[in-house]
Amino acid sequence: MTPAVLLALRFSAGGDVYCQFTETRVLWPFSQTDLRYVPFRLGQGRGIFRFGATSAGLRFYAELAHELYIGNIYACSTVLEGLAASDPGFLDLEALSGSGRAVQRDYLRRASLEYQSRYLGLAVGRRVLNWSTTFFWTPLNIFTPQNNLSPVPEDVPFSDCAFAALRPPGPVSLEFAYSPSSDSWRAGARALCYLPWIDLVLEAGYNRGDSLAGAGLSVNLLDGTLRAEACFYRRAEPRYVIGYDRMFPGSIYILAEYYHNSRADPAGYGLYSFYKKDYAGVLVSRTYDLVWNFALYGLACASDGSFMAMPLIKRAFGRGFEARVGAYYFYGRDTEISSDSSGSPVITKGDYFGDLWPGVFVGVGYGF
Amino acid sequence: MAIISVFLLSLTAEEIIRGVEDLTRGTTTVGTYRMEVIRPDYQNTYEIRFWDDRDKSRSLMVVTKSSTGKDDGTVFLKNRGKFWMYLPKAGKKLRMPPSMMMDPWMGSDLTNDDLVHESSLSEDYDSRIISEKEVPHGTRYTLELVPHEDAPVVWGKIILAVDMPGYIPVWAEYYDEEGKKVRTINYSEVKTLGGRRMPAVVEVIPGDKKGQKTTLTLIDIRFGVSIPDERFDVNQMERWSEE
Secondary structure (H helix, E strand, O other): OOHHHHHHOEEEEEEEEEEEEEEEEEEEEEEOOEEEEEEEEEEEEEEEEEEEEEEOOEEEEEEEEEEEEEEOHHHHHHHHHHHHHOOOOOOOOEEEEEEOOEEEEEEEEEEEEEEEOOOEEEEEEEEOOOOOOOOOOOOOOOOOOOOOOOOOOOOOOOEEEEEEEEOOOOOEEEEEEEEEOOOOEEEEEEEEEEOOOOEEEEEEEEEOOEEEEEEEEEEEEOOEEEEEEEEEEOOOOOEEEEEEEEEEOOOEEEEEEEEEEOOOOOOOOOOOOOOOOEEEEEEEEEEEOOOEEEEEEEEEEOOOOEEEEEEEEEEEEEOOEEEEEEEEEEEOOOOEEEEOOOOOEEEEOOOOOOOEOOEEEEEEEEEO | OHHHHHHHHOOOHHHHHHHHHHHHOOOEEEEEEEEEEEEOOEEEEEEEEEEEEOOOOEEEEEEEEEOOOOOOOOEEEEEOOEEEEEEOOOOEEEEOOHHHHHOEHHHOOOEHHHHHOOOOHHHHEEEEEEEEEEEOOEEEEEEEEEEOOOOOOOOOEEEEEEEEOOOEEEEEEEEOOOOOEEEEEEEEEEEEEOOEEEEEEEEEEEOOOOOOEEEEEEEEEEEOOOOOHHHHOHHHHHHHHHO
């Protein structure tokens, strides 16, 4: 690299730390026929360091993350199971260690090299590749899918991918992406069209063994925005989302979405037993004087009548500090295990938001 | 001096308002400002680069730096009355609901509309001069602006003080439809920026909240700059985020 290029580089650095304590209970299998709720107490700490360098359309960006989980044996076992099941990406750049009451995780959260020009955008590496139009449910987002039905808000995931964007003159642009993974691969192409009255997206792709095609749209309607996605798989059944969000007087923001998942197993058993047909989600949020934010999330499974409610209060203070306190409430029938006449265990799967105990959490974060 | 006095006497409220808008916006404007949002026990600072094309009603703002780092690279684009936002950390581009235009922008005491100028003082308000007085370097005119019935604004009226000659805004008071003062804007530190003498600091103070204000400080500004169409292209927002 020549001195001239080095001089033209602009560096940026920053990060954030966040600590949270959660108290709830989880349904724990003590034996083949014995499920019991046990205490779940978990302290989480996460530190992220960000680094970026930009010059003449080129940009390198990276994030390193360290996570620490301290809790009782059930909490740490649940965390370990979740982390072990998560997709490590194309290159497993994660060090996971822990036993008993402490789990540590160090990983490369983002690392990408990007190039942007008038007609072309290129990127390779570990990054967010968010192909969604809607919020709670995003069937078109095949590269960095986020489980928004999880009662615990998840981190924005990454995808190890190669990405290209073509931006010819006019309202239409094209995007292509390929993401290899240790177990399977994903690829997709989409056309985006931004017109004054509508944003449209058409997508085709291959997602872990099945091909898909879909479309999304956003349109301003009655002072709000109507957003929708439809996704059709060759083998699996289609999924549809429709939602609407707008700001009301008094800075009250309301988002509502409805999701139809044809993939559901009507009998409630088998591979798709955790997928139900219809869901509804609502977010009501109000920010007051920048420092206070009050939010209420509500997610319901219309197929079985179970639901989750999560009130959340955030308070900013000082320069970059934020405290939050929230709670979960669940309503739904739990999974039950009984014995048939021969003594073999018979599992009766509960509702979608069953098997979950109300809980509370408090957290403090600092960004710089 | 006599010539200036005759000129001032012939000014109408509409001409003064148009002069203020021409001074502070021009037809096209490119610049950078620092926004400090101050609360009794909280403070946040943003550095924002902006491009404004008044004739074609389009503007672009990029948060180049924020004190918490959370909003770095966030892009706001207004084009033909529509509004998009790009959030780099979520990797998501959003068409914003029109109802968000009148909402506080990034928690500040300014609305989206204040920043992207969806409404125009000269086009959306009827104005009249309600007083004038001599000040050390000329005359200070106080004007009352009442919005047209169909104007896309939330104010009941605005009282604006302008120093002439020079069309220098001094302060503005914003009232709601019940006649209650809801915010005051003070303009200060008049200096030459982009070849024009204008206030470099704009302080926005909400009417009923003690210890709370938002300060905009112009760092640089250029007027009459040719801005290519691609700057306001929704497809290019990711590019401006990383610029």
